[in-house]
Amino acid sequence: MNVPILKVAHLSKSYGGVRAVANVSFEVVSGERLAIIGPNGAGKTTCFNMLNGQLAPDQGKVEFEGRDIAGLKPRQVWRLGVGRTFQITETFGSMTVRENVQTALLSRHRRLRSLLTLAARAYANEADALLARVGVLDLAARACAVLAYGDLKRVELAIALANRPRLLLMDEPTAGMSPRERGELMRLTSELARRESIAVLFTEHDMDVVFNHAERILVLNQGELIADGRPTEVRVDPRVREVYLGNRFADA
Amino acid sequence: MTASAILIQFLNGLSGASSLFLVAAGLSIVFGVTRIVNFAHGSFFMLGLYVAYSLIDRFGHGAAGFWGGVALAAVAVALLGALVEVLLLRRIYAAPELLQLLATFALVLVIQDFTLWAWGPEDLLGPRAPGLSGAVNIAGHQFPQYDLFLIVLGPTVLLALNFLLKRTRWGTLVRAATEDREMAGALGVNQKWLFTTVFALGALLAGAGGAFQIPREPASLYLDLSVIADAFVVVVVGGLGSIPGAFLAALLIAEIKAFCIGIGDVTIADSVISLPKFTLVVEFVVMAVVLVLRPWGLLGRRLTPPRRVGAVERPLALPSRRAVYALAACGAALALLPTLATGYSLILLTDIFVFALFAVSLHFIMGPGGMPSFGHAAYFGLGAYGAGLLLHRGGLPMELALLLGPLVAGVGALAFGWFCVRLSGVYFAMLTLAFAQITWSIAFQWDSMTGGSNGVIGVWPAPWLASRTSYYFLALVTSAGGITLLWRMFYSPFGYALRAGRDSPLRADAIGIDVRRQQWAAFVIAGLFAGVAGALYVFSKGSISPDSLAVPRSIDGLVMVLLGGVQTLTGPVWGAALFTWLQDAAARNVEYWRAVIGLVIIALVLAFPQGLAGFLRDRFAGERHAP
Numbered sequence: 001m002n003v004p005i006l007k008v009a010h011l012s013k014s015y016g017g018v019r020a021v022a023n024v025s026f027e028v029v030s031g032e033r034l035a036i037i038g039p040n041g042a043g044k045t046t047c048f049n050m051l052n053g054q055l056a057p058d059q060g061k062v063e064f065e066g067r068d069i070a071g072l073k074p075r076q077v078w079r080l081g082v083g084r085t086f087q088i089t090e091t092f093g094s095m096t097v098r099e100n101v102q103t104a105l106l107s108r109h110r111r112l113r114s115l116l117t118l119a120a121r122a123y124a125n126e127a128d129a130l131l132a133r134v135g136v137l138d139l140a141a142r143a144c145a146v147l148a149y150g151d152l153k154r155v156e157l158a159i160a161l162a163n164r165p166r167l168l169l170m171d172e173p174t175a176g177m178s179p180r181e182r183g184e185l186m187r188l189t190s191e192l193a194r195r196e197s198i199a200v201l202f203t204e205h206d207m208d209v210v211f212n213h214a215e216r217i218l219v220l221n222q223g224e225l226i227a228d229g230r231p232t233e234v235r236v237d238p239r240v241r242e243v244y245l246g247n248r249f250a251d252a
Numbered sequence: 253m254t255a256s257a258i259l260i261q262f263l264n265g266l267s268g269a270s271s272l273f274l275v276a277a278g279l280s281i282v283f284g285v286t287r288i289v290n291f292a293h294g295s296f297f298m299l300g301l302y303v304a305y306s307l308i309d310r311f312g313h314g315a316a317g318f319w320g321g322v323a324l325a326a327v328a329v330a331l332l333g334a335l336v337e338v339l340l341l342r343r344i345y346a347a348p349e350l351l352q353l354l355a356t357f358a359l360v361l362v363i364q365d366f367t368l369w370a371w372g373p374e375d376l377l378g379p380r381a382p383g384l385s386g387a388v389n390i391a392g393h394q395f396p397q398y399d400l401f402l403i404v405l406g407p408t409v410l411l412a413l414n415f416l417l418k419r420t421r422w423g424t425l426v427r428a429a430t431e432d433r434e435m436a437g438a439l440g441v442n443q444k445w446l447f448t449t450v451f452a453l454g455a456l457l458a459g460a461g462g463a464f465q466i467p468r469e470p471a472s473l474y475l476d477l478s479v480i481a482d483a484f485v486v487v488v489v490g491g492l493g494s495i496p497g498a499f500l501a502a503l504l505i506a507e508i509k510a511f512c513i514g515i516g517d518v519t520i521a522d523s524v525i526s527l528p529k530f531t532l533v534v535e536f537v538v539m540a541v542v543l544v545l546r547p548w549g550l551l552g553r554r555l556t557p558p559r560r561v562g563a564v565e566r567p568l569a570l571p572s573r574r575a576v577y578a579l580a581a582c583g584a585a586l587a588l589l590p591t592l593a594t595g596y597s598l599i600l601l602t603d604i605f606v607f608a609l610f611a612v613s614l615h616f617i618m619g620p621g622g623m624p625s626f627g628h629a630a631y632f633g634l635g636a637y638g639a640g641l642l643l644h645r646g647g648l649p650m651e652l653a654l655l656l657g658p659l660v661a662g663v664g665a666l667a668f669g670w671f672c673v674r675l676s677g678v679y680f681a682m683l684t685l686a687f688a689q690i691t692w693s694i695a696f697q698w699d700s701m702t703g704g705s706n707g708v709i710g711v712w713p714a715p716w717l718a719s720r721t722s723y724y725f726l727a728l729v730t731s732a733g734g735i736t737l738l739w740r741m742f743y744s745p746f747g748y749a750l751r752a753g754r755d756s757p758l759r760a761d762a763i764g765i766d767v768r769r770q771q772w773a774a775f776v777i778a779g780l781f782a783g784v785a786g787a788l789y790v791f792s793k794g795s796i797s798p799d800s801l802a803v804p805r806s807i808d809g810l811v812m813v814l815l816g817g818v819q820t821l822t823g824p825v826w827g828a829a830l831f832t833w834l835q836d837a838a839a840r841n842v843e844y845w846r847a848v849i850g851l852v853i854i855a856l857v858l859a860f861p862q863g864l865a866g867f868l869r870d871r872f873a874g875e876r877h878a879p
Contacts, residue, residue: 090759
């Protein structure tokens with residue numbers, strides 16, 4: 001087994017007295033595919049946003065490759081090697097698919113301050129190689145604004161890969177996609193993760209996606225971590241069954 | 253100040269707040285529902301005042317004549333507002349926000365010249381209000397009865413609007429549309445009818461605001477822009493779309509103004525500070541402070557951004573080799589021109605070069621940066637004043653003054669930009685306007701340094717550049733060089749990062765881009781190049797006055813960029829050329845040239861909602877544009 005690249009310890013966040021995430025601890029090892037699930041309002045998104053820098057935790061530690069990243073800005077977290085995709089895709093709509101990836105590459109090489117060089121040819125081959133890897137090279141010259149949703153998700157993946165991340169955070173990666181597209185995107189992600197030993201941490205509503213593509217599953221309920229294990233273990237976990245199916249004996 | 257003097261100034265403030273509130277409330281309601289920032293709102297105020305003057309003149313100065321005149325004037329302006337909505341705005345709701353702004357600005361020009369034509373250039377002072385023409389004794393001071401009436405009027409209108417919005421079906425629809433226009437539409441609200449009535453109500457309030465001023469201030473042609481600036485400030489300080497916010501803001505600003513006037517000059521450590529002069533900028537200072545501390549105004553909330561429907565910026569393709577050759581050929585032709593043409597055409601072209609650079613510098617932040625500055629003239633003016641003062645007071649040679657003047661603009665942009673990039677959209681625009689107004693007021697009032705309203709005169713180029721032809725070449729080379737540099741930046745990594753921050757701040761941040769810093773840097777670059785244009789300008793005219801950094805100059809820049817098309821690369825240059833030429837030709841040949849320009853702009857907006865260059869691009873390169 002690999003060493004953990006992400007260590008989350010005692011992570012907590014409250015909103016006006018309501019605990020959104022309470023004392024959550026887990027680890028992610030490199031190359032691992034880990035899903036965070038839980039009913040609506042369980043704290044998945046809050047937890048996620050404390051990892052990617054959008055939220056600062058009230059308490060707790062987020063260690064990435066030995067560095068505490070809790071409270072860092074998203075752009076700082078990214079520089080350390082954490083890529084991300086958004087629940088609703090965020091790309092640069094007025095720019096072409098290739099330009100989107102080029103911008104990320106330019107940023108990685110810290111060349112975005114250059115005022116008078118032309119960006120069009122900068123890292124164009126590298127950008128195309130990334131686009132080929134996610135299967136949208138044929139769309140390279142199209143504007144992101146006119147792309148189909150499934151293709152945009154792939155572009156986002158290419159942008160995320162541009163910084164050679166060791167950890168990829170994907171917020172609801174298959175939201176808004178058709179079942180066929182879902183399978184394709186997750187297979188692609190799994191393959192990339194395996195080949196380049198990128199750890200993938202994702203939240204997801206679709207249980208087919210979760211149980212088919214995650215190696216490990218974390219279950220949150222009311223801000224607390226109630227289960228952490230392999231899909232086969234989580235499937236039979238009594239507390240998880242209670243949260244999702246309800247305890248019909250207690251109900252009556 | 254004595255206690256009674258304080259009371260009187262307080263009452264003065266209250267009465268001043270009322271008319272401010274009436275205008276601002278109308279603007280706020282119209283913005284809330286239609287999301288149109290109506291520049292012509294101040295013109296409605298002005299018309300209300302003029303129409304009331306004429307009606308009272310006809311009806312006689314009795315009670316019925318006066319109050320009837322005021323009421324009818326407000327109704328007349330409301331009808332005009334409805335007409336404008338149906339004939340003009342209704343056709344452009346789907347157009348980009350800034351183009352709508354351009355259309356309403358064109359209305360300002362048309363209404364201004366209509367007023368000039370109908371009432372003449374003289375200020376017209378109306379009669380006093382019958383029954384309220386006297387004064388009452390308050391704590392030993394004579395206080396005008398009419399001002400007491402105004403003090404009551406403001407809160408009354410606030411209550412009436414509150415009733416209208418909260419207790420009537422129409423008001424519920426207005427609030428629903430303010431909250432979420434698309435949803436209201438989806439629920440079957442008749443938007444056409446709603447928008448027309450809302451616009452009419454807004455115009456009614458503006459017209460009434462003007463008409464009620466009749467005993468207090470003369471009808472004058474300058475009211476439109478000064479009132480709209482005040483109303484913008486009040487609405488932004490109060491929070492866009494919030495009526496109680498507008499009331500609170502009007503009160504705050506009017507009170508501060510009243511006390512500045514009441515206190516007079518203050519001596520602190522041997523230097524005299526004139527507070528009454530401060531009234532010229534006080535509202536803009538208040539706005540700047542409020543926007544930095546509470547970016548959505550005192551009682552405002554973050555606006556739900558309208559869902560974007562289709563109209564997304566298109567990729568900015570690198571100009572083709574042919575286009576580059578064509579532009580180079582244009583430059584070469586301009587360089588050869590002095591062998592053929594002389595005299596006035598060279599002066600006009602020099603002006604066009606200056607404004608082309610100014611427009612492109614504005615385009616740099618408006619287009620790729622997504623930051624529509626309403627105060628870009630500040631940096632033009634700072635560059636001009638900088639160069640002029642370095643020459644005169646600094647004793648520098650002209651060449652050096654021309655070179656260093658723009659740095660003054662750069663420093664200004666560095667300071668103001670830091671605040672501005674914290675905001676976006678309309679709020680950003682208003683804060684830039686505020687800083688421009690503050691700069692203008694400094695130029696206007698710092699007599700000993702800037703020459704006050706006369707400005708700096710006798711700023712002539714060095715002898716070897718003094719001839720018309722040689723200055724033409726200087727302007728051509730500088731402007732073409734500056735534009736080339738800026739255009740190059742559009743396609744540089746910096747330009748990519750700028751566009752990235754505009755398209756998706758979230759994604760930009762998630763790939764390591766510090767969006768604010770990027771925007772700040774772009775703001776400074778744009779300010780610097782506007783400063784270059786300003787420095788070129790001052791030596792071509794030989795003088796600089798506060799006019800060259802006032803609001804109309806900022807708006808000229810917006811018009812140039814939008815006319816040419818903000819989504820194109822070269823558009824702003826054509827826009828600058830067309831607008832400068834049009835302004836010159838119209839001003840020399842037509843008496844009502846503003847109206848002509850206004851009508852031309854309206855026609856262009858209706859015909860080419862993507863701007864001129866956008867239209868040409870679509871026309872001749874149809875296959876390149878994706879659905």
